[in-house]
Amino acid sequence: MPHAPQIKIPATYMRGGTSKGVFFRLQDLPEAAQVPGAARDAILLRVIGSPDPYGKQIDGMGNATSSTSKTVILSASSQPDHDVDYLFGQVAIDKPFVDWSGNCGNLTAAVGAFAINSGFVAADRIPENGICVVRIWQANIRKTIVAHIPVTNGEVQETGDFELDGVTFPAAEVQIEFMDPADGEGAMFPTGNLVDDLDVPGVGTLKATMINAGIPTIFLNAEEIGYNGTELQEAINGDPEALARFETIRAHGALKMGLITSLEEAASRQHTPKVAFVAPARDYLSSSGKQVMAADIDVLVRALSMGKLHHAMMGTAAVAIGTAAAIPGTLVNLAAGGGERNAVRFGHPSGTLRVGAEACEVNGQWAATKAVMSRSARVLMEGWVRVPGDTF
Template sequence: MPQTTPAPQISIPAIYMRGGTSKGTFFNLADLPKRCQVAGAARDKLLLRVVGSPDPYGKQIDGLGNGSSSTSKAVILSPAPDGAHDVNYLFGQVNITKPMIDWSGNCGNLSAAVGACAIHMGLVAPERIPADGICTVRIWQENIGKTLIAHVPIAAGQVQETGDFILDGAPFPAARIQVDFISPAPEGSDMFPTGNLTDTLSVPEIGSFPVTFINAGIPTVFLRAEDLGLTATELQADVNNDSTLLTRLERIRAHAGVAMGLFSDPSDAETRQHTPKLAWVAAPKAYTASSGKQVTTEDIDLLVRAMSMGQLHHAMMGTAAVAIAAAATTTGTLVNEAAGGGSLSEVRFGHPSGTLLVGGQTEQVDGRWQVAKVSMSRSARRIMVGHVFVPADSF
């Protein structure tokens, strides 16, 4: 019988970047194969192969993913045609063990890299880039239809990537990039999906819990740590090695998704793992971060732990940090309560890798809670610029 000639590999220009406490592969839309420049199966298959999913071993050893939700990510950038933004930003959360990409939300950590990457790709008009100072990159986040503003430092006309800014969860210092999330709640609706600052969530065979549902940055359900039998000082191994706890938390998340109007049935959570996020909060207490850093009660206003793609996040997702900021600065939520209650404009919270300061401006408009802006400081850095190779028959 004649032998079939194996498919060749094709190469695609890409930039591999760290943004915040995540890493991802960034593409210019125009560089993708034609059939992958639109949403659909071909694009998903291509990006799955780039990242190395699905991998039954959970390592993504044959791609650019690193076997964690924080590093299993893809970004597509393109020119913004509306005149009000510089770049369009589309984010895909790639599942590690399943052939699935979740396009339902943003990645707040990689948002910190979008402005710099857009400059590197030539997507920001040269006249908008100062010789020295700050370049304000206006980003349209396509997944959620929101504006982000990245304040990117520039030195000698180039993105400044090195510096002395320390971000807990990233091992080396870099240049500070402020990211503003503008009106991160859905337009024309209350950022609290039920209209309440707190609700009671009933989960069959598990129990009922006071919760705060919020949709700012990313849909999130907050619970009190003590109601889950937790402390909010947990590190990854404390949660991710406990299969019983993971199953319990996922069932709560699934029912929260129904209560928030994201799912019609709890089973829908199986194919939508990126949203909603589940997090638990507690008042400040001392703990040792994963780096060995000692976090004292004086260092923080509250404790937060959050789940991402079925695992405890090693630090804090940027979008969840937006939700934390919005909820903490709204008097009456469980997050605000954990932070001591009352009127707050910013909070510093403790997460598994250390601490993070976030600020928010919330207000009621026509009886609905809205948040005008949430700001946080992150950093970003190019790790590799070149071409990624994939088999031509993989998509």
């Protein structure tokens, strides 16, 4: 029986923040995959190496973690005053689906560079030396992001001395502004409350701040669920009962936030919402063995992504953290000491991160104007990825 040969698709493998993903230009995808649907999903699944019952993604570009099972499609922007449209697909590891429900804040750091290198930014807007401002339309959540990309001798500057906890080597700093970061079209606090009582059968009634900013996120108090906020990955990811409990909390939170209409839908919406827990600052050892001092942070935060505790912090969740910290009375704000603030430095499993946010109350409703953070990005490999021709 003859087998279809492999096809080649132009692609770039990039690190953005503490994530990695395969980047495509829309026009380079096979025609059937240039529109949303089964063909596009099938190709991206095969590129990443999913679904993989072994959980390793050996036969693909994924690295068997939520941070590395990612894809990005860029195209000329459909919006005025924007350079590029950015579409993010979170690829499940052991299931045959791609989640298009949210953004990846970490890979956002790489979008600007890829847009410049791929011809989406007009040549007259790229300085010979300086900062190129790339205007990004985040198509998943329909929001504007502004990336400030360093340029040297007319080319994107990737090397530098900016250090990002969770990334081994230094690189050039990329500042990212998430404009009007409330996710989607609804209220920032979909229940209308800064803190809710979230009833979770089999778990109990938990205090929760449920916010749509950067990405829909459910914040819990660490102490209330049996943690102190200094946990590293193995403390939770090696505990199947804990993971199941967090998934139950996530499903009930998603229902209360109006993101799903039945609990069963949560299984096919793994990327959003996120679940995170917070605690007051205290000393701890990061995953690299680096000492993090309570005096150097405002609050401890741990977050789960795609069912596992994240090794650092998702960029979109960092936006949610910064925004919630800026609003007096949320669980994040209270864990950070309360009061008004326009920036927060939080401790995560790999170290620390600072994020700034601006929020204001208008007619009884909270709104955020923007959140700002610094990340870095780097091209790891460029050329083509190959998939069997009968994939789609």
